[in-house]
Amino acid sequence: xxxxxxxxxxxxxxxxxxxxxxxxxxxPPSSNLxxxxxSLKLEHQFLxxxxxxxxxxxxxxxxxxxxxxxAVISGVTDAAAADFSxxxxxxHLNSLVSRLQGLKRKLEEGSLAEHLQAQKCRARIDxxxxxxxxxxxxxxxxxxxxxxxxxxxxxxYYDTAQKLAECNNLQDLVDxxxxxxxxxxxxxxxxxxxxxxxxxxxxxxPRLKKSKSKLEFQLRLQEFIELVRAENNLRAVAYxxxxxxxxxxxxxKELQRVLATLAFRRDTECATYKVLFEAKxxxxxxxxxxxxxxxxxxxxxxxxxxxxxxxxxxxxxxxxCYEDDCTKExxxxxxxxxxxxxxLPYSKQHHSKLVCxxxxxxxxxxxxxxxxxxxxxxxxxxxxEMAKKNNGRIICPRSGxxxxxxxxxxxxxx
Amino acid sequence: xxxxxxxxxxxxxxxxxxxxxPALKWATSNSDKLAQSGSDxxxxxxxxxxxKILQNGSRDEALHYARTYLSxxxxxxxxxxxxxxxxxxxxxxxxxxxxHALLSPSNWDRLAEELKRQFCNLLGQSYNSPLSVxxxxxxxxxxxxLKFMNVMVGKKQEWQTMNQLPVPVELDSELQFHxxxxxxxxxxQATEDNPPMLMxxxxxxxxxxxxKMSKNGSKLFKCPYCPFDVDAALxxxxxx
Numbered sequence: 049x050x051x052x053x054x055x056x057x058x059x060x061x062x063x064x065x066x067x068x069x070x071x072x073x074x075x076p077p078s079s080n081l082x083x084x085x086x087s088l089k090l091e092h093q094f095l096x097x098x099x100x101x102x103x104x105x106x107x108x109x110x111x112x113x114x115x116x117x118x119a120v121i122s123g124v125t126d127a128a129a130a131d132f133s134x135x136x137x138x139x140h141l142n143s144l145v146s147r148l149q150g151l152k153r154k155l156e157e158g159s160l161a162e163h164l165q166a167q168k169c170r171a172r173i174d175x176x177x178x179x180x181x182x183x184x185x186x187x188x189x190x191x192x193x194x195x196x197x198x199x200x201x202x203x204x205y206y207d208t209a210q211k212l213a214e215c216n217n218l219q220d221l222v223d224x225x226x227x228x229x230x231x232x233x234x235x236x237x238x239x240x241x242x243x244x245x246x247x248x249x250x251x252x253x254p255r256l257k258k259s260k261s262k263l264e265f266q267l268r269l270q271e272f273i274e275l276v277r278a279e280n281n282l283r284a285v286a287y288x289x290x291x292x293x294x295x296x297x298x299x300x301k302e303l304q305r306v307l308a309t310l311a312f313r314r315d316t317e318c319a320t321y322k323v324l325f326e327a328k329x330x331x332x333x334x335x336x337x338x339x340x341x342x343x344x345x346x347x348x349x350x351x352x353x354x355x356x357x358x359x360x361x362x363x364x365x366x367x368x369c370y371e372d373d374c375t376k377e378x379x380x381x382x383x384x385x386x387x388x389x390x391x392l393p394y395s396k397q398h399h400s401k402l403v404c405x406x407x408x409x410x411x412x413x414x415x416x417x418x419x420x421x422x423x424x425x426x427x428x429x430x431x432x433e434m435a436k437k438n439n440g441r442i443i444c445p446r447s448g449x450x451x452x453x454x455x456x457x458x459x460x461x462x
Numbered sequence: 463x464x465x466x467x468x469x470x471x472x473x474x475x476x477x478x479x480x481x482x483x484p485a486l487k488w489a490t491s492n493s494d495k496l497a498q499s500g501s502d503x504x505x506x507x508x509x510x511x512x513x514k515i516l517q518n519g520s521r522d523e524a525l526h527y528a529r530t531y532l533s534x535x536x537x538x539x540x541x542x543x544x545x546x547x548x549x550x551x552x553x554x555x556x557x558x559x560x561x562h563a564l565l566s567p568s569n570w571d572r573l574a575e576e577l578k579r580q581f582c583n584l585l586g587q588s589y590n591s592p593l594s595v596x597x598x599x600x601x602x603x604x605x606x607x608l609k610f611m612n613v614m615v616g617k618k619q620e621w622q623t624m625n626q627l628p629v630p631v632e633l634d635s636e637l638q639f640h641x642x643x644x645x646x647x648x649x650x651q652a653t654e655d656n657p658p659m660l661m662x663x664x665x666x667x668x669x670x671x672x673x674k675m676s677k678n679g680s681k682l683f684k685c686p687y688c689p690f691d692v693d694a695a696l697x698x699x700x701x702x
Contacts, residue, residue: 400642
C-alpha cells in the first residue's frame with residue numbers, strides 16, 4: 049500500500065486555521081494544545097474537498113451564464129440586422145425574453161447551490177475551530193466517525209455511509225454529495241458503459257490535462273477493444289482514427305499494443321493480447337477513475353482509515369505485543385489487529401518508557417522504579433501500597449518471591 | 463458480542479436518570495467476580511443508593527439499607543462507611559450539611575465510568591475500543607512520519623516496508639502499554655538477547671554495552687553516569 053504525503057493543498061486555508069486554534073484566548077494552556085494543532089494540520093482533505101466542489105459549481109454556473117448571454121446578445125444583433133416583419137420581430141424578441149427568464153431561474157438555482165456549498169465550507173471551518181481541550185474526546189469521536197464514512201464512500205458503500213452520517217449529524221462534515229457524482233460513473237463502468245466516464249472527463253478536461261491524466265485515453269482504448277470484441281472491425285478502425293490518433297503522440301506504445309488486437313481477435317491465446325480482453329480491465333478502469341477523482345478534489349489517494357491505521361499500528365507495535373500476556377487494553381492483543389500489523393515496522397523510541405506491571409502507570413522521576421532482589425521491577429507507588437497493606441512485606445506478583453520493603457533498590461533510568 | 467454491550471448501555475441509561483436498580487442487580491449477580499478483580503464498585507453502588515434514600519428523608523429506611531448492604535464491607539472499608547453513617551444526622555437536609563459533597567453530580571459520572579470499566583473488564587474487553595486507540599496513536603504518529611517523508615523525498619524507500627520506523631514517535635502515556643528500555647549508551651532497544659542490566663550504582667545499561675565496556679567481563683569499567691567502578695559479574699538482569 050503506498051502512502052503519499054498529504055497533498056499540500058491550499059496553504060492559505062491551512063495555516064490560518066492552525067493559528068486560529070492556537071491563538072484562541074480562552075483555551076487553557078494545556079500540553080495537548082501543540083498536539084491538537086498538529087492533528088488539525090492533517091485535515092487538508094476536510095477543507096479542500098468542499099472548496100473544490102464550490103469552485104466547480106461556480107465555474108459551471110458561470111459557463112452556463114456566459115453561454116446564454118452570448119446566445120441572447122447574438123439573437124438581438126441578428127434581429128437588428130435582419131429584415132423582420134413587425135410580427136416576426138415581436139416573436140423573436142419574445143423568445144429572447146423567455147430565454148432570459150429561463151436564465152434568471154437557472155441563476156437563482158445556481159446561487160442557492162453556491163450558497164449551500166459556501167455554508168458547508170463555513171461549517172467545516174467552524175468544526176475545526178471548535179476543537180479544544182474541553183470537548184477533545186467528543187471531537188475525537190467525531191473524527192473517528194468521519195474517517196469511517198470516508199472509507200465507506202471510497203469502497204462504494206454509499207447507503208451505510210449515509211446512515212452513519214445521519215445517525216451522528218455529520219452530513220456537513222462528510223462528502224457524500226461529492227461521491228454521488230462518482231457513483232454514477234462507477235456504476236456505469238461496472239456495467240461496461242464508458243459514456244458517463246467520458247462525460248466526466250469532458251467536464252473536467254482542463255484540470256485533467258494539467259495533471260497529464262491518461263484516463264480519457266484508457267477509456268477510449270477500452271471502447272475500441274469492445275468494438276473489436278464485437279468484431280466490428282471497420283467501426284473500430286474508424287473509431288481509432290477519430291479518437292485514439294490524437295493520443296498517439298504521447299502514448300504510442302500502448303496505442304500500438306491495443307491496435308494490434310485487431311489482428312488477434314477476442315479469443316486469442318496470446319498472453320499479451322489475451323489480458324486486454326479480460327473483464328478485469330474494467331475493474332482497472334474503475335480504480336483509475338477513483339484515483340483521478342480523488343486527485344481532482346484534493347483527497348488523499350488512500351482512504352484515511354488506511355493511513356491512520358498504518359501509522360497507529362506501527363507506532364504501537366512492539367515485540368511484546370505478540371506475547372500471550374499482552375494487556376488487553378493494547379489493540380495489538382487482538383488477533384485482527386495483530387494480522388494487520390504483521391507487515392508493518394516496529395515502533396522506535398529514543399528514550400526509555402517504563403510501565404509498572406501492577407498499576408500500568410508510567411515509571412518516571414516522580415514515580416521511580418524499584419528493583420526486587422530477584423531483578424523484577426515495579427513502581428514506587430505500587431510497592432509502597434503493597435508494603436502498607438502487608439506490614440512492610442513485598443510479594444512479587446509474577447515470581448512469588450517475598451522480601452522486605454527495605455531490601456528494594458532504586459534504579460536510575462533516564 | 464452485541465448483547466452484553468446492549469445490557470451495559472441500558473444500565474448506564476438508567477443511571478443517567480439516577481436509577482440504580484439495574485446496576486445493583488448486575489453488581490450482585492457478578493459480586494464474586496468483581497471481588498476477585500479487586501474492585502469496590504459494589505460498595506460504591508450501595509453507598510450511592512444509601513445517599514439517595516437519605517435525601518428522600520427516611521432515616522429508618524436508610525439505616526435498614528445500611529445494615530443489610532453496607533455491613534459486609536465493614537471490615538475492609540470502615541472509613542468510608544463511617545462517613546456515610548455520619549451523614550445520617552442530616553437526613554433530608556444533606557445539601558446544608560458538611561456532607562453535601564456526597565450529592566455532587568460528578569459522583570454519578572465517576573460511578574458510571576467505573577461501572578463501564580468493570581463491565582468491560584469482566585467481559586475480557588478493553589475499556590476503549592481498539593479502533594479508537596489505534597486511530598489516536600495514528601494521529602500522534604503521522605506528523606513526525608510526514609515530516610520524515612517530506613525530508614526523504616529523494617530516497618524511494620517506503621516506510622511501511624522497513625523493519626523499524628525510521629523516526630521515533632512519542633506517544634501519550636495512555637498509549638504506552640509496554641515497557642521499552644533504551645540503552646543510554648548504544649541507543650538500542652532491549653530485547654530478549656540483550657536485556658537491561660542493573661549495575662551496583664543503580665544505573666541501567668543493556669547487556670551488550672556492559673560486555674563491550676568491560677571487554678567481555680575481564681575488567682572493571684566506570685559507569686557513564688556516576689564515577690562508580692562496575693564489575694560486570696555483579697550486574698543483575700532486570701524484568702520490567
